[in-house]
Amino acid sequence: xxxxxxxxxxxxxxxxxxxxxxxxxxxxxxxxxxxxxxxxxxxxxxxxxxxxxxxxxxxxxxxxxxxxxxxxxxxxxxxxxxxxxxxxxxxxxxxxxxxxxxxxxxxxxxxxxxxxxxxxxxxxxxxxxxxxxxxxxxxxxxxxxxxxxxxxxxxxxxxxxxxxxxxxxxxxxxxxxxxxxxxxxxxxxxxxxxxxxxxxxxxxxxxxxxxxxxxxxxxxxxxxxxxxxxxxxxxxxxxxxxxxxxxxxxxxxxxxxxxxxxxxxxxxxxxxxxxxxxxxxxxxxxxxxxxxxxxxxxxx
Numbered sequence: 001x002x003x004x005x006x007x008x009x010x011x012x013x014x015x016x017x018x019x020x021x022x023x024x025x026x027x028x029x030x031x032x033x034x035x036x037x038x039x040x041x042x043x044x045x046x047x048x049x050x051x052x053x054x055x056x057x058x059x060x061x062x063x064x065x066x067x068x069x070x071x072x073x074x075x076x077x078x079x080x081x082x083x084x085x086x087x088x089x090x091x092x093x094x095x096x097x098x099x100x101x102x103x104x105x106x107x108x109x110x111x112x113x114x115x116x117x118x119x120x121x122x123x124x125x126x127x128x129x130x131x132x133x134x135x136x137x138x139x140x141x142x143x144x145x146x147x148x149x150x151x152x153x154x155x156x157x158x159x160x161x162x163x164x165x166x167x168x169x170x171x172x173x174x175x176x177x178x179x180x181x182x183x184x185x186x187x188x189x190x191x192x193x194x195x196x197x198x199x200x201x202x203x204x205x206x207x208x209x210x211x212x213x214x215x216x217x218x219x220x221x222x223x224x225x226x227x228x229x230x231x232x233x234x235x236x237x238x239x240x241x242x243x244x245x246x247x248x249x250x251x252x253x254x255x256x257x258x259x260x261x262x263x264x265x266x267x268x269x270x271x272x273x274x275x276x277x278x279x280x281x282x283x284x285x286x287x288x289x290x291x292x293x294x295x296x297x298x299x300x
Contacts, residue, residue, distance in 0.1 A: 003034065006296055010036060010289050014270075017285040021270040024191040025293040028202055028255070028263040034293040038191040041136065041183045042269045045244035046108045047251055048125075048139055048187040050197060053105045053218060055120045055128040057211040060097070065119060067098035073115050084223065085109030105218040108243060110143040117142035122187075129197065132206045136193035138183075145180055164275040180246060191267035194253040198265040202255050216240055219254060226280075228268060231287040232256040232294075241266075248272040250282060262298060266290050 014021050014036075024038035059065040075089040085107045086093060095103070095112070097119075103112035117125075126139035176182040201219075204212035219240035225233075227250065232239040241254025253267040268290045272282050 003296065003300070006292065006300075007036060010292060013285065014289060017282060018272055018274040019270050019282055019285060020273070021268065021286060021289065022191040023269075023290060023293060024195045024265075024267045025290060025297055026195045026199065026265045027297050028199055028265055029261070032297055033195075034296050035191060036289070036293075038195070038267070039136070040269075041188050041190055042251075042271065043181050043183060043186045043246065043249060044137075044189045044194075044269070045187075045246035045249050045251060046110075046113075046143075047189065047194065047242055047244035047253060047269075048143075049104050049108065049113050050194075050215070050219075050242050050253070051125050051129045051137065051139055052113060052116055052120070053101055053215055054197075054207070054211065055125040056097070056101055056116050057214055058128060058208065059120060061208055061211055065097060067096065067101075069097045070094045071097060071100065071115050071118075073100070073111055075111070086111035101214075102218060102221070105215070105242065106221040107223055113143045132197070132200050134193055134196045134200065137189040137197070139187050140185065141187065145186070178247075181249070189269075191253075191269050194267040194269075195265045198253060198255055198267070202263060202265065216255075222254075227252045227283045228254060228266065228287045228290055230284075231291040232266070236260075244269075248275075250279075250286060252286070256294065264294050264297065266294060 022037045022040040022042060024033060024035035026033045060067045072092050072094050073086050074092050075086065085103045086109050100112040100115050103109040104116055122139045122141055129137050175184060179185045200207045201212045201215050219242055222241050224243045227243060228241060229239050236259045238257050239254055241252050244251035248271055250272065251269045255263060255265050257263050268286050270286050272279060
């Protein structure tokens with residue numbers, strides 16, 4: 001199948017599944033790429049925890065922070081706390097900075113991430129990313145804003161109303177009535193920017209090797225594995241990744257390493273046009289699209 005034919009088929013599959021998306025798969029050995037609209041800017045949700053981990057680890061390496069330092073973290077106060085981590089706690093907890101990194105990155109714990117942002121503000125996090133030469137990634141705020149959307153203020157049975165607003169209140173240029181979904185006001189990025197960031201972690205030159213190795217380990221320990229992991233994990237391949245979820249956004253970025261030496265960075269950022277919170281079919285579809293782009297590079 002020609003590259004053009006494959007891309008047309010994948011675009012149609014996304015449309016049929018109620019998704020729009022920005023995808024990029026990059027062979028980290030050769031630099032060859034395959035993608036769908038990889039330079040479209042989208043809100044990144046919890047994907048911002050990767051640049052946060054980078055900035056925090058670099059400050060630890062330079063002696064500006066102590067990984068053993070314990071911080072007191074308040075329990076989550078959101079109406080609907082996250083599925084794991086400190087947001088489920090009922091009482092304050094003292095947690096070492098190194099362990100907050102694990103909770104933020106591997107469990108996608110917003111309370112842990114907010115504690116880290118309290119030490120390294122968003123502007124400093126973005127500056128670390130720009131110092132690597134990565135463009136197209138904006139870090140504007142911590143994670144508190146992401147837990148104050150309409151879905152947190154509605155009964156669970158009415159969550160579809162928040163998703164209807166998320167789908168229907170967007171502009172053609174990715175502005176939005178909800179600030180968390182407006183790329184001029186929220187943390188935003190492109191599939192290409194995340195592929196660049198992943199490449200910096202897996203083939204470190206600008207990133208300190210020890211920092212890169214820790215981030216790779218944290219991503220390998222990611223517990224949220226319902227999206228791309230089923231299509232990229234096998235006895236002959238490992239998958240390390242970070243997910244991002246907010247209303248109608250479903251993202252995942254990661255690296256698949258094959259036993260034969262092939263290594264691919266994969267960035268999949270998607271928006272759903274279906275006003276529903278649970279969409280396992282959308283997650284399966286985004287994985288299928290990402291896998292077929294990888295297969296085209298590997299076997300095409």
